[in-house]
Structure formats: C-alpha cells, structure tokens
Amino acid sequence: MEDVLSIRDVDKTYQLGKLSVPVLKNINISIKHGEFVAIMGPSGSGKTTLMNLIGCLDRPSSGKIFIDNVDTSDLNDMELARIRGKKIGFVFQTFNLIARFDSFKNVELPMIYQDIPKAQRKARAKELLKQFGLGDRMNHKPPELSGGQRQRVAIARSLVNNPGILLADEPTGNLDTRTGEEIMDIFKTLNSEGMTIVMVTHEHDIGQMCHRIIRIRDGMTI
Amino acid sequence: MKKLDALEFVFLSFKGEKFKTIMSSLGIIIGVAAVVVMLSVGEGLIVGISGVFGDMELNMVQVMPGGFEEAELGRPMKNAVLDDKDVSILEGVVGVERVMPRYSAWGILMEFRNEERNLNIQAITPSKEQQIADTIETGRFLTDSDRNCIVLGYDVALNMFDMPINPGSHITLSYPLTNTSTDFKVVGILNDSEQSSFLGGSTNSQVFMTHPAMESFLDIDEYSFSYINVWVEDQDKIDETIERMKFALQRTHRNERYEIFDQGSILEYVTEILTKVKYGLGGIGAIALAVGGIGIVNVMMLTVTERIKEIGVMKAVGANKGDIRTLFLIESGILGLVSGSIGVIIGAGIAFFISVLGDFPSTVTLPSIIIGLGFGVGTAVVAGVYPASKAARMDPVEALRAE
Numbered sequence: 001m002e003d004v005l006s007i008r009d010v011d012k013t014y015q016l017g018k019l020s021v022p023v024l025k026n027i028n029i030s031i032k033h034g035e036f037v038a039i040m041g042p043s044g045s046g047k048t049t050l051m052n053l054i055g056c057l058d059r060p061s062s063g064k065i066f067i068d069n070v071d072t073s074d075l076n077d078m079e080l081a082r083i084r085g086k087k088i089g090f091v092f093q094t095f096n097l098i099a100r101f102d103s104f105k106n107v108e109l110p111m112i113y114q115d116i117p118k119a120q121r122k123a124r125a126k127e128l129l130k131q132f133g134l135g136d137r138m139n140h141k142p143p144e145l146s147g148g149q150r151q152r153v154a155i156a157r158s159l160v161n162n163p164g165i166l167l168a169d170e171p172t173g174n175l176d177t178r179t180g181e182e183i184m185d186i187f188k189t190l191n192s193e194g195m196t197i198v199m200v201t202h203e204h205d206i207g208q209m210c211h212r213i214i215r216i217r218d219g220m221t222i
Numbered sequence: 223m224k225k226l227d228a229l230e231f232v233f234l235s236f237k238g239e240k241f242k243t244i245m246s247s248l249g250i251i252i253g254v255a256a257v258v259v260m261l262s263v264g265e266g267l268i269v270g271i272s273g274v275f276g277d278m279e280l281n282m283v284q285v286m287p288g289g290f291e292e293a294e295l296g297r298p299m300k301n302a303v304l305d306d307k308d309v310s311i312l313e314g315v316v317g318v319e320r321v322m323p324r325y326s327a328w329g330i331l332m333e334f335r336n337e338e339r340n341l342n343i344q345a346i347t348p349s350k351e352q353q354i355a356d357t358i359e360t361g362r363f364l365t366d367s368d369r370n371c372i373v374l375g376y377d378v379a380l381n382m383f384d385m386p387i388n389p390g391s392h393i394t395l396s397y398p399l400t401n402t403s404t405d406f407k408v409v410g411i412l413n414d415s416e417q418s419s420f421l422g423g424s425t426n427s428q429v430f431m432t433h434p435a436m437e438s439f440l441d442i443d444e445y446s447f448s449y450i451n452v453w454v455e456d457q458d459k460i461d462e463t464i465e466r467m468k469f470a471l472q473r474t475h476r477n478e479r480y481e482i483f484d485q486g487s488i489l490e491y492v493t494e495i496l497t498k499v500k501y502g503l504g505g506i507g508a509i510a511l512a513v514g515g516i517g518i519v520n521v522m523m524l525t526v527t528e529r530i531k532e533i534g535v536m537k538a539v540g541a542n543k544g545d546i547r548t549l550f551l552i553e554s555g556i557l558g559l560v561s562g563s564i565g566v567i568i569g570a571g572i573a574f575f576i577s578v579l580g581d582f583p584s585t586v587t588l589p590s591i592i593i594g595l596g597f598g599v600g601t602a603v604v605a606g607v608y609p610a611s612k613a614a615r616m617d618p619v620e621a622l623r624a625e
Binding site: 058090097 | 531540541619
C-alpha cells in the first residue's frame with residue numbers, strides 16, 4: 001500500500017533567544033493508508049511537536065514530510081492552510097471547539113474555508129452530526145454539551161472535508177473512562193472504514209488498541 | 223472564505239457580545255455625530271449669514287467717497303466729492319445700466335402729532351429710482367421737481383408712531399445740528415419689503431425725499447452725494463465694469479480718495495471666512511472621531527487577544543492569513559458603518575435642534591453626511607488594520623496553546 005504519510009530525517013529545533021533547543025532529532029516514520037498508529041512517550045518527549053509538524057501547523061527545521069506524496073516542508077502559508085483544511089483532520093485533547101458557535105457552525109467551519117457552497121455544507125454537517133448521535137444537539141453551543149458530546153462534535157468537524165489522515169492528540173485525555181471508550185470505539189469504527197489515524201497518547205490501554213505503536217523519547221523514535 | 227460567510231461570523235460575534243459592541247461603537251457614534259453637527263452648523267451659519275445679505279442685488283456696485291484704509295504716505299488724502307458730473311460720467315460707462323445718486327442724513331427728528339422719532343433720511347433722484355417707485359403701496363412716488371414732499375417706508379408710516387401716517391399727512395423734520403426745521407407732506411407709502419441688501423438695506427424703515435429738498439432742508443453750503451449706487455448690466459462682467467468705472471472717474475478724481483464696492487465680493491469674502499470656520503468646526507469633530515478610533519483599536523486588540531485560541535482553531539481547520547485578516551477588518555468596518563450611520567442620524571438631529579435654537583436654516587448637507595460617514599468607516603477600518611494583521615500573523619501552534 002502507498003504511504004499516506006512519510007517523514008524523512010526530520011529535525012525540529014526551537015530557538016529560545018540564543019539557546020537552541022532540539023525537540024525532534026532525525027525522525028523517520030512511514031504510515032500507510034488505513035493504518036491506526038499510536039505515538040507514545042513521556043511528556044516532553046516531543047509527541048505534540050511531531051503532531052504539529054504532521055498537521056502542517058509548524059514546519060520542520062530540516063528534513064521532509066510528505067503527505068499524499070506532496071512535500072509539505074517547503075509550502076507557503078497559504079498552501080499549508082489548504083492542506084490543513086483538506087487533507088488533515090484534527091482532534092484535540094481539549095476539543096478546541098469555538099465556544100460562541102453552535103455545534104452545527106463548528107462542524108461547518110472547515111468547509112467554509114474551502115469555499116464549499118452553503119447547501120452542500122449544510123447537508124454534510126447535518127449528516128455527520130446525525131452519524132455521531134448529535135442530531136438533536138446541532139444548535140447547542142459547546143458549553144451546553146458534555147465532554148463526550150463535545151469530542152464527538154470535534155470528530156465530526158475533523159471529518160467534514162474527507163481528510164486523508166486523522167490526527168488525534170490525546171483525544172480521551174479529558175474524558176472519563178467510559179466516555180473515553182466510546183470515543184475510542186468511534187475511532188476504531190472510522191479506521192475499520194478505511195480512515196488512517198495517527199493518535200498521540202500516553203495511556204497504555206489505548207495504545208494497545210492501535211495497529212502499531214511508535215515510541216518516542218527525548219525527541220527520537222525508539 | 224467568502225465575504226458573506228465572514229459577514230455571518232461578524233454578526234454572530236456582535237450578537238454574542240452586545241455590550242462590548244455597543245461600547246466600542248459609542249466612540250464612533252459620538253465622533254461621527256460631532257463631525258456632522260460641526261459641519262452642518264458651519265454650513266447653516268453660511269446659509270444663515272448669506273440670508274441676511276438677502277436677495278442681495280449682486281449686480282449693484284457702490285461708489286463712495288473716502289476709503290476704508292487709512293491714508294498712507296504717498297496716497298491721496300482728499301476725499302472725492304461726488305456730484306451730478308460723476309453721475310453723467312458713470313452713466314456713460316459701458317456695462318452700466320442705471321446710476322442712482324444718494325444722500326444719507328442721519329439723526330433727523332421727525333415729528334407727527336406731537337410725537338418725535340429719530341430717523342435716517344435718504345435723498346434720491348426719483349426718475350433714476352424705478353426700483354423704489356415700483357414698491358409704492360399707497361399714494362404716489364416722488365418726482366424730480368418735488369420740494370416739500372416725502373415718501374415713507376412701511377414701518378415708518380404704520381408702526382413707528384402711535385397713529386398710522388397716511389398719504390396727505392403733514393410731518394415736520396428737524397436737523398438738530400443746524401437747528402433747521404421744515405414741514406413736509408407725505409405723498410406715498412412703500413410696501414412691506416423683506417428685501418434687504420448689505421449696501422441698500424430694507425426700505426421699511428427709510429424715508430425718501432429729492433436731492434433739492436434735502437439740500438434746502440439741511441441748508442449746507444456744499445451739497446454732494448454720500449454715495450452713488452450703480453446697477454451693472456451683467457453680473458458676470460462686474461469686475462470689468464468696475465475697472466471701466468475707475469478709469470472713467472480717474473479723470474476728475476485723480477488725486478482723491480474713493481472706493482467702489484460690489485456686494486458679491488463682500489459676500490464672497492464673508493463666505494470664505496465662514497467656510498474656514500466650518501472646516502475648523504469639522505476639525506473639532508474629527509478630534510472626537512480620532513478618540514473614537516482609538517477606542518476601536520483598543521476594543522479590536524482586546525477582541526484579538528480574547529480570540530487567540532479561536533484564531534488557532536480556525537487556522538488548524540484550514541483558515542489562511544487572508545481569511546483571518548478579512549474577518550477582523552469586516553468586523554471593524556461593519557462596526558464603523560453601523561455606528562457611523564447612527565452617528566449621522568444623531569448628528570443630523572442635533573444639528574437641526576441647534577438650528578432651531580440659533581434661528582438659522584438647518585443644513586445637513588449630503589457632503590457633511592458623506593464626510594461624517596466616510597470618516598467613521600475609515601477610522602474604524604484603519605483602527606482595525608493593526609489588530610487584524612496581528613491576528614492574521616499569529617502562529618497557529620502558539621494560538622492553540624493559549625487559554
């Protein structure tokens with residue numbers, strides 16, 4: 001199978017004044033279409049930085065990252081924004097929903113930036129919200145929803161533009177065990193339907209549910 | 223991102239933060255209102271003061287002995303003496319339609335049925351004053367050969383004395399300076415004239431007699447005209463006609479002082495001053511607007527800070543710099559447009575109120591509305607540029623990390 005994601009010789013160094021802080025060193029990862037991969041490691045190991053690089057929120061200091069065979073390391077801001085919007089779906093630990101928008105608008109948002117016609121957006125957002133059992137919560141704002149409901153809205157949002165990869169950064173970290181399991185079930189279902197998922201977690205149980213675990217420590221894969 | 227979607231976001235944010243929106247728009251509302259009020263009041267002053275000049279006879283020119291300026295070294299000292307010869311000279315100038323020599327006597331006492339009033343009297347040549355002749359209401363106008371006849375203005379005849387004066391009545395005029403006093407017969411009354419001119423004045427409070435009557439009444443040795451009104455054929459050619467008049471008069475008054483005024487240039491001069499006043503007032507309004515603009519910068523900066531996380535989320539799901547910048551610019555632009563419009567309405571209301579109080583015409587002109595609104599939107603957009611670009615440049619990773 002073709003690689004959806006390919007990371008080659010990636011370094012990431014942060015510049016804190018005169019001090020260079022290396023966060024990632026010589027990372028090489030390939031992820032194939034339909035894989036369910038967990039990235040695990042202690043806090044401060046560089047997991048989230050790696051996720052940000054994969055998600056095109058940040059650029060590597062050196063090395064290359066290919067998404068669908070497109071080298072993202074030398075794209076400009078506009079092109080990166082486009083990749084984030086079209087090819088990548090983000091699910092965050094803290095949900096990162098916009099509090100003043102209702103569930104519907106939150107799910108619609110990524111489609112707005114891709115200039116998708118209004119009618120189409122409406123149908124797609126409704127479809128996804130219903131699929132995740134939120135048909136009756138469309139006009140509720142995030143503060144009116146439970147944690148599990150919020151994360152389901154976030155998952156719906158991450159899927160609206162049919163991304164090639166779903167990136168989940170500790171998606172169950174802010175949820176109780178039972179709700180966490182429900183969310184994991186959703187990811188498993190999505191994966192069984194063919195979605196490539198890369199998930200950062202430090203929970204061993206959750207890592208065990210994935211096909212493959214990439215362990216990272218001190219900025220290096222082990 | 224389509225503009226329409228951005229607009230929807232902006233309305234959502236206004237709806238969500240009503241109080242903050244109102245507070246930030248207040249600055250612009252007050253600023254725009256101030257600009258509109260100041261400009262309108264200035265404009266009203268111009269129209270009002272021009273109105274005092276009235277339906278001025280803009281093609282009337284006045285030749286007057288002496289001058290406004292003090293005599294300078296090397297300039298003639300002697301005041302010109304204007305007489306019948308000058309009237310003939312002026313009548314011969316190309317472009318001159320009518321020449322009306324006048325004499326004004328001040329501080330004349332008029333007695334009617336044992337009541338005395340202080341008046342000014344004009345001596346005229348009746349055959350040259352068709353304009354006044356046309357305003358006779360009762361009785362008849364003067365003829366050049368009249369000696370002891372006078373014509374009264376409307377107010378003099380009907381309002382000045384306890385009893386109204388009718389044609390045929392007799393009055394006594396006396397000149398306290400020379401202790402002369404003469405009886406006159408009232409032959410005509412003029413109609414109520416609203417018309418006033420800077421040089422002429424309303425005829426309502428005037429009294430007219432012929433030059434020979436004036437000369438014998440005052441009993442002065444060297445009678446000459448106080449001024450000569452000249453009616454010019456074509457107002458557009460007034461400057462050329464004045465030049466020709468000067469040239470014609472030079473022959474007999476070479477070393478004498480006299481002035482030629484035209485009402486248009488006086489009006490122009492006053493209007494010019496008032497226009498400066500108007501824009502000065504507008505400037506005061508602009509200061510108010512600038513303060514409002516600074517308020518918008520503050521509120522927009524606060525909004526950007528409040529929404530850092532939101533900006534991060536938007537970027538994470540595909541918003542680019544332009545999308546974010548547009549969003550904030552539209553937000554401040556709409557804020558400016560809406561509060562600017564409210565400001566215009568309030569400003570127009572205040573300007574109207576002031577015009578009623580100050581008794582001058584209310585003139586909320588289109589330019590003052592456009593200037594007010596334009597400055598309002600402009601200020602808001604300019605005020606939004608910095609916060610918007612700050613938001614657009616924000617690093618998504620940093621923004622997402624914000625709480």
